Amino acid sequence: MKKIAVNILIISLFALTNVVCAQRIIPPSDELKIEGMVKTVLKFSLKDLEQFPTQPIKDLEIVNHNGEFKGVAKQLRGFPLKNLLDKIEFAVEKPKELNEYYLCLVATDGYKVVFSWNEIFNTEIGDQIFIITEKEGKKLAETDERILAVSASDLKIGRRYIKGLSTIKVNKTD
Template sequence: MELMNLGVGPAPLVPEAAAGDFVLTGHVLRPLSLSVEQLRGYSSMLAAPFDLRCFTTNRYIRRVGRYRGVGLTDLISEAGLRNDAPGDFKRMVFVAAAHDGYAVTFSWHELFNTPVGASALIAYECDGEPLSVEDGAPVLFSGADIMAAPRHVKRLRRIDVQVLRPL
């Protein structure tokens, strides 16, 4: 599917994220630029510990402890989604990218209409210990996924909100 701009101006520019920071941009009313330290000021949620396994081979990578972080939907709600045309929100995708270019997606329906959204978080702590940039902070984690590895994004840099063009 092709991403499109629905004829509205771009969201206000937000500077590129420094190591340890990330931005939430795109089809939002109020772009956000947040550091790991700023995330600590939000209401937090906990994720259950899990085994990280390779998606393609199911090879065990490591045990990951209990993440603490901010709900992804809480941050998206704070940024506010633009709904320039009726039903835009139903065609929204959220592209999350790491500093190394690794990228994953969520749909609006997943985040706001399924249990996935209730367990997707941006972590700043693991097993009660602060995560540093060297540990991969900030970490995007989708706790409701059957396989955790594909949407376990270390060193999150950007989440860009896009609206898919109707077919």
């Protein structure tokens, strides 16, 4: 009887360890919506996103905020986020107001990443913020996360590597 109790305890500890250590599951995204301070809400399907002209993106070492190596994103293709944003009309009266705008990229699991309008459209960083359309030779529909975005010039890419991107919220500071 004692041996059974010990075995149950060991199995329980093993199962609990796997649950605690497992990576969170990110639901896949099949549509990207742009909303907020825009004149018209836009929605893009996977097929819509795959119609944008793409370019190869160098393999990216994914490093978290502590500098810990998490993996490599390989064989990437995508297009700059600003090419997608060119399709929207911001709700501004004067162009100067865009200095107060920021975009919050939201994943299906609630993870959020923020970029300022100026960061995207007025710095070299904006040229390196990509919507990924292929990963490891697979199209969006064939990947687990579906819609991905990444700021490829970041030093610690993991913070702004968004899996399951579902919404871009355009906001204005108070």
